[in-house]
Amino acid sequence: MHLERLKLLNFRNYSSLDIILDKKMNIIVGDNGQGKTNLLEAIYFLSRGKSFRNPNRDLVSMECEKGIVEGFFERKNLNDSVRIIIDNSESSEKTIVNVNNKKLKSKNDLPSRFLIxxxxxxxxxxxxxxxxxxxxxxxxxxxxxxxxxxxxxxxxxxxxxxxxxxxxxxxxxxxxxxxxxxxxxxxxxxxxxxxxxxxxxxxxxxxxxxxxxxxxxxxxxxxxxxxxxxxxxxxxxxxxxxxxxxxxxxxxxxxxxxxxxxxxxxxxxxxxxxxxxxxxxxxxxxxxxxxxxxxxxxxxxxxxxxxxxEDAIVLLDDVMSELDIKRQKKLLESFSRHQIVITSTEINFMNELQSETKKIYNIKGGNLI
Structure with missing residues (x-):
């Protein structure tokens, strides 16, 4: 399976983002603190209904009451959309999950449906x-x-x-x-x-x-x-x-x-x-x-x-810099069938790693540049 499109509204340091992803390799480049990991956090959030590092209430941009994460997936030629609203308003602090425009009873159903x-x-x-x-x-x-x-x-x-x-x-x-x-x-x-x-x-x-x-x-x-x-x-x-x-x-x-x-x-x-x-x-x-x-x-x-x-979507958050070139090659070779989203402060590792198809996105202050 792969994620075709990701849309964010008031999520972490992204006031608004609409990004089309490559079916194979996607490299998110930027300095520390610019929002690279936040992007991976949003993708992970679509498959869990929760973050891998923060409570849901902390995912909404500062001074905003609601945040929205929306993803469009393709698996076995079937299209699925998931839209998650994080509502931090005083009257109602909750997370609402909709899959194909229908409210999901439990976010525990997400992991087996969106494989990440x-x-x-x-x-x-x-x-x-x-x-x-x-x-x-x-x-x-x-x-x-x-x-x-x-x-x-x-x-x-x-x-x-x-x-x-x-x-x-x-x-x-x-x-x-x-x-x-x-x-x-x-x-x-x-x-x-x-x-x-x-x-x-x-x-x-x-x-x-x-x-x-x-x-x-x-x-x-x-x-x-x-x-x-x-x-x-x-x-x-x-x-x-x-x-x-x-x-x-x-x-x-x-x-x-x-x-x-x-x-x-x-x-x-x-x-x-x-x-x-x-x-x-x-x-x-x-x-x-x-x-x-x-x-x-x-x-x-x-x-x-x-x-x-199905082949799961793979998120690699600043992992490449922690590995020697041999393990970098082994890692990416193992994921050759998968859609990969990689974050990094630089792309020097790509000099030794060849890929037929890849997209490189530069992030600064929660914006694509």
């Missing part, structure tokens, strides 16, 4: 960063092929918050313990679904990322991914996951009550990344860690292709 994979310099740190970054990576990519996962994650986090608040209140009023089982049952129900979705997805990701990494490393390295759970030790435990989770909550009750938060569950799980059977975070070189990150991000596009028979 974003890649930022922060993604290169997925190996070095904490477990929350790797969990977020898995959860975000699941949305592209399993939209319901977003609702499960939202419900789990809501229940977790309620349970934690109850634990804090119980420190003052122990009699509230009689209501704890209500939250525990729901936490187990949604937590089990969350873990199973992640494990099934990771199995697929493992297979594809292993092959990609093998090629990126000139057939020298084997990548393996493991789901590291604080509840289960192996796949045979999955059948008993509900019982195990419930028992662990009871075992940790005194500790949770003392601390005022839930110390067990999928909100604390991690993804272990090994290269040649060694922990990549501890023993991997900087180059190896970046190759791991590339392998994981490249795997997303292949999984989407397998699941939907």
């Amino acid at each position: 994979v974003d890649f930022t310099p922060e993604d290169l740190n997925i190996v070095n960063d904490g477990p929350d970054k790797r969990r977020r990576f898995i959860d975000n990519e699941l949305l592209n092929i399993k939209p319901v996962h977003g609702s499960i994650l939202k419900d789990y986090n809501k229940i977790l918050k309620q349970r934690n608040e109850l634990l804090k209140n119980m420190q003052r009023d122990p009699s509230l313990k009689s209501t704890l089982y209500i939250w525990d049952e729901q936490l187990v129900e949604y937590g089990k679904k969350l873990i199973i979705n992640r494990i099934v997805f990771l199995q697929k990701l493992n297979r594809i990322a292993k092959e990609i990494h093998f090629n990126l490393s000139d057939k020298l390295e084997e990548l393996k991914l493991y789901y590291f759970s604080n509840l289960i030790k192996n796949n045979s435990d999955i059948e008993r996951l509900s019982v195990i989770f419930k028992d662990k909550l009871e075992e940790n009750f005194d500790n949770d009550l003392k601390k005022g938060y839930t110390s067990i569950g999928p909100h604390l799980d991690d993804i272990k990344i090994n290269i040649n059977d060694l922990d990549a975070k501890t023993f991997g070189s900087q180059g190896q860690k970046r190759t791991c990150a590339l392998s994981l991000k490249l795997s997303q596009t292949q999984i989407i292709k397998e699941e939907t028979e």
